[in-house]
Amino acid sequence: MPYLLNAWYVAALSSEVTTQAPFARTLLDQPVVLYRDASGEAVALDDRCPHRFAPLSRGQVVDGALACPYHGLRFGSDGHCMFNPHGDGRVPAHARTRCYPTRERYGAVWFWPGDPERAQTAPLPAFDFLDPLHNFTSENYLPTRANYQLSADNLLDLSHFQYLHAGTLGSDEMARSTVRAAVDGDTVSVHREATGEHLQPMLMRAFNLAHGTRADRQLDVRWMPPGLLSIAVAVCESGVPELTRVSLSAHWLTPESVASTHYFFAFGLPRDMGEQGAELVRQAARNLIAPFRDEDLPMLEAQQRTIGERDFWSLRPAMLPIDAGAVHARRIMQRLIAEEQRQAEEERGSPQRKAAHAACE
Structure with missing residues (x-):
């Protein structure tokens, strides 16, 4: 399956990547090893020693370098071998493994699987409500045995709350x-309003509403390629907008393979809310992990088993008006991937690229 390569993806939560030991994760079908160098910077390399192809993730971090578990060669944060313990210690010219551009922000380590030069000028997508300097935050992770676009479909269409989450997040209304x-460039937004809802007890407690109170709820979902979403939920007592309470969350979908996804999610609220904001963020993490894990994931994985290796559109899905946001996002991804592949083919066929290739032979 083709992926959009020139884009920022979340590779791991910051807490998962340490200076003590390397960490293995498959990203876009590619085995990657992550660790921190001597300065604490996150590093992402192909998880393959160029000598005998041993997985570097089985090695050790030694003085900020990654040591291969098989023959002890050490690799720096740029992927080049910097130490050969054998013979005269000379390092072969091709003793290097691919290094991916990384950045760290919003409690996550991001990586760029495409052209490294483009990463230098490509900003990270903004999730400012997760800036820990000004916000209380919490992060979590769930592996999902389903294609990442199925997960995006699920988040862009929250009408399933009434059925899949009937006892937790949904309501009859x-x-x-x-x-x-709506579509703005390559960004998709879905706005939903429900009035006079009988919210589930979990939500009534989370938004500090009295038992039996009817509520008005607004849900705003924003999607950006390749699979980065934010959800803002505003809840108030029906007809009393000045008492509105808001919950903000981020949802980052990184393909592991065509049929599996790394699902990262995070919550944030302003620090000027004081202890109330800190408690709401803690509640969000506690309250939503169960619906995600026990209700969304089994459904997504069941869908994936039904689809198998077939193309989604080849099954001729019967679309409803509620699918508009998800369809927009899928069409945008199709276009971006096709444009990227076409550009790559043009570059490979350019006289400059052919001359450079001939010079290397």
Whole structure:
């Protein structure tokens, strides 16, 4: 399956990557090893020693370098071998493994699987409500045995709350809510409003509403390629907007393979809310992990088993108006991937690229 390569993806939560030991993760079908160098900077390399192809993730971090577990060669943060303990110690010219550009922000380590030069000028997508300097935050991770675009579909269409999350996040009023989808460039937004809802007890407690109170709820989902979403939920007592309470969350989908996804999610609220904000973030992490894990993931994985290796559109899905946001996102990804592949083919066929290739032979 083709992926969009010139884009920032989340490779790991910051807490997963340490200076003590390397960490293995498959990203876009590619085995990658992550660790921190002597300065604490996150490093991402192909998880393959260029000598005998041993997985570097089985090695050790020694003085900020990654030591191969098979013959002890050490690799620096740029992927080049910097130490050969054998013979006269000379390092072969091709003793290097691929190094991926990385950045660290919002409690996550991001990596760029495409052209490294493009990464230098490509900004990270903004999730400012997760800046720990100004916000209380919490992060979590769930592996999902389903294609990442199925997960995006799920988040862009929250009408499933009434059915899949009937006892946790849904209400009988959800299907009658007003839904609008919009596209701005390569960004998709879905706005949903429900009034007079009988919210589930978990949500009533989370938004500090009295038992039996009817609520008005707005849900705004924003999607950016390749699979980066934010969800803002605003809840108030029906007809009392000045008492609105807001929950903000980020959802980052990174393909592991065509049929599996790394699902990272995080919550944030302003520090000027004081202890109330800190507690709401803690509650969000506690309350939503179970619906994600026990209700969304089994459904996504069941869908993936049904689809198998077939193309999604080849199955001729019967679309509903509630699918507008998900369809927009899929079409945008198709276009971006096709444009990237076409550009790569043109560059490979350019006289400059052919001359450079001939010079290396």
